[in-house]
Amino acid sequence: MIFQPLVRSKGQKSRGFTLLEMALALGILVILMVATVQVVKNEREFSQMAKNEVYMKDVQEALMTFLKVNRFLPCPDSDGDGKENREAVAPFECTEAEGQIPFLDLGIAQEDAWHQPLFYAVNARADRSGLVDILDPLASASYFNNQSAPVFGFNTRPFGGSGSGRGGAGNYRVCGERTPVAMGCSAATGNGFFLEEFAIAVVVSFGQNGAATWNAINTNTNAGLDEAETENMDRDQNYWLATGSQREGQRFDDQLFWILNADVNYAILSSGGTLDTFPEPP
Numbered sequence: 001m002i003f004q005p006l007v008r009s010k011g012q013k014s015r016g017f018t019l020l021e022m023a024l025a026l027g028i029l030v031i032l033m034v035a036t037v038q039v040v041k042n043e044r045e046f047s048q049m050a051k052n053e054v055y056m057k058d059v060q061e062a063l064m065t066f067l068k069v070n071r072f073l074p075c076p077d078s079d080g081d082g083k084e085n086r087e088a089v090a091p092f093e094c095t096e097a098e099g100q101i102p103f104l105d106l107g108i109a110q111e112d113a114w115h116q117p118l119f120y121a122v123n124a125r126a127d128r129s130g131l132v133d134i135l136d137p138l139a140s141a142s143y144f145n146n147q148s149a150p151v152f153g154f155n156t157r158p159f160g161g162s163g164s165g166r167g168g169a170g171n172y173r174v175c176g177e178r179t180p181v182a183m184g185c186s187a188a189t190g191n192g193f194f195l196e197e198f199a200i201a202v203v204v205s206f207g208q209n210g211a212a213t214w215n216a217i218n219t220n221t222n223a224g225l226d227e228a229e230t231e232n233m234d235r236d237q238n239y240w241l242a243t244g245s246q247r248e249g250q251r252f253d254d255q256l257f258w259i260l261n262a263d264v265n266y267a268i269l270s271s272g273g274t275l276d277t278f279p280e281p282p
Contacts, residue, residue: 048114056205063106073259076098076120078099078100087128094122098120118205120203121239126140137151138278138279140168143201150268150275152275157169174256176240206229206233207252207253242254
């Protein structure tokens with residue numbers, strides 16, 4: 001077979017792309033690139049969240065292991081050295097009720113998936129506020145007493161049932177939300193609902209903007225955090241496990257877990273320990 005060269009007829013001209021065609025092609029290319037970048041970004045965020053969920057579970061297990069071995073829960077790390085901070089004299093209260101997770105005491109990684117420390121809050125009356133609840137076997141603060149193991153028992157607050165004072169002072173409330181745009185973490189607002197009302201300790205990972213959140217904590221400011229994120233760093237008795245953010249363009253990604261007195265009792269008993277029954281509080 002013999003191939004003949006293409007011969008253009010007289011008057012036929014070579015035709016290139018018009019400016020309109022080039023603009024359309026460029027526009028399609030930009031759309032595809034933006035879509036690809038968003039897919040990659042979403043996949044990376046999902047991967048980070050999944051990785052951090054595993055880390056949070058490891059931390060929770062480490063706290064329970066520490067409890068089984070030592071018969072008390074650790075205080076927060078208030079100076080960033082990875083170890084719990086306590087007063088040097090009796091009753092050896094926690095130096096602060098909030099701080100970082102004591103990663104060296106627990107034998108865990110120092111940082112979460114976003115390279116930030118975890119926030120750790122314990123019963124507010126286990127610190128050096130002047131109260132001695134950490135010595136009271138009926139008070140929730142006694143779960144953090146390191147002197148005789150364990151100080152707490154079956155009748156240590158909080159526990160189920162009705163009656164005044166059964167929840168115990170200094171514990172934390174964990175809130176959820178009914179809708180992403182109608183949030184409230186107090187009973188007065190009517191918007192929020194409580195996932196837990198008597199947590200004795202709470203651990204929080206602040207997510208992608210963890211560095212900004214820690215800066216807000218350390219400088220006592222609010223660096224553009226939304227309502228749910230602010231609730232998790234303002235050092236009050238409320239914490240928030242929300243499904244989304246009410247602020248347009250932002251997404252709530254804090255991860256947290258909390259510890260109950262039932263978790264502590266089960267850990268002690270399952271490891272062969274015993275608990276006393278103290279006189280029941282009113």
